[in-house]
Amino acid sequence: MSKLRIAVIGCGSIARHRHLPEYAANSKVQIVAVCDIVKERAEEIGGQFGARVFSNFEELLLEAEIDAVSVCTPNYLHAPISIAALNAGKHVLCEKPMATSQAEALAMIEAAKSNGKKLMIAHNQRFVPSHVKARKLIETGEVGKIYSFRTAFGHPGPEKWSADGARSWFFKKEQAFIGAMGDLGVHKTDLIRYLLGEEIVEVASFVETSAKTNSDVDDNAVCILKTESGIVGTLAASWSYVSKEENSTIIYGENAILRLEEDPIFSLIVQYKNGENVKYELGKIQSNEEGGQGSSHVIENFVTSIVNDTEPVISGEEGMKSLQVILAALESNETKQIVKPGTKSVAK
Structure with a gap:
């Protein structure tokens, strides 16, 4: 089976300490694109992981050949980026809190459902x-x-x-x-x-x-x-x-x-x-x-849900209830x- 092609949107600390190293350690995936509005930050990470670099998430979703994304941005962008990615046919792992309102959370859940894609919230x-x-x-x-x-x-x-x-x-x-x-x-x-x-x-x-x-x-x-x-x-x-x-x-x-x-x-x-x-x-x-940066097991479970076509452990509905x-x-x-x-x- 070919590797899952992953993009990480947002290259701040949560991406650097958790998402990127855990994807890199997973034999079932390949990090193919990264995105950050601070271009220098994206370029540094892109160089480190051999990934294409973007400073606009919409361009990434249009141009990069990917299967799934991690959304590691400020909270107010969680919902709009997740919904755009789901509507573009990508699976989404979104950092917590999943949204800034119940309406946003419901829209994310609906986007996952209507596009037949996985939505998981990173409650480690x-x-x-x-x-x-x-x-x-x-x-x-x-x-x-x-x-x-x-x-x-x-x-x-x-x-x-x-x-x-x-x-x-x-x-x-x-x-x-x-x-x-x-x-x-x-x-x-x-x-x-x-x-x-x-x-x-x-x-x-x-x-x-x-x-x-x-x-x-x-x-x-x-x-x-x-x-x-x-x-x-x-x-x-x-x-x-x-x-x-x-x-x-x-x-x-x-x-x-x-x-x-x-x-x-x-x-x-x-x-x-x-x-x-x-x-x-x-x-x-x-x-x-x-010494507290061990595996979160979030990435591992997200990848498994895609590979095995199973419901994510922490679904959009679960994220919304929290x-x-x-x-x-x-x-x-x-x-x-x-x-x-x-x-x-x-x-x-």
Whole structure:
């Protein structure tokens, strides 16, 4: 079988650290084109991977012979570029958050459906070994009834991570739409949905800008989430954790407490009701810190879905459900009401 021809649109940090090296390591694909509005950036990456260079995504879609694209651009371009690529007959892997509104997300899903192409959203936390193991423990009933959860994702901010540093699009509302909640919070809404196997039906939140003087998007958020079976918990997303990155989750169950990514060695610790502790050393979670750049498994799963013609693990519909929770959090903060995701209605 001939190799899948891949184009990467947007050559910033997420493309450089995740998409490009993981495509390059995959024997089933070939990187044939790259695109960035900063031409020098695209030329550098193109030279590194032997790919054609574009500074306009529309030209790339017209001229490059490709099968699929990764969309690694600022958030406000996720939907328009993904839809254009799908309409051009290309499979799409889009970075998170998938869109800036529910209407955009629905349009992406419809474009994939009407063109018979794959649309996958890059929520990599579903592939973290400790998260996969925790989901199995919950699914098998070993943890018993789930009562509550706490999940947090925070670091000092995108200044060191983003290709443009403190001048990054991450801090500009017209390009990012949303700050720490879009960068980090949406990862955790997707993770909680994945772990519990339930939808979040009510959201209350405080979403603030308190740490960054160069920004007009949120940098600190705390949310209370309630699932369809009545599980309640908290989610925190922040760009104000000035020292070590935090990326942990605790699940409180009837028979055990699951501690995920709290310990530097044991990525999952199960504390049973009878006093027994079981510690799992499953490998490090992916992070922006030194030594935290292992495979995300996102590229691998996207490629597999195309080669085997199967539904992507994180489909457009799945990406939209996680986005809806974030949109509900924004609405809750504005209205000071509890909001039902996906409905534009206040919970009674």
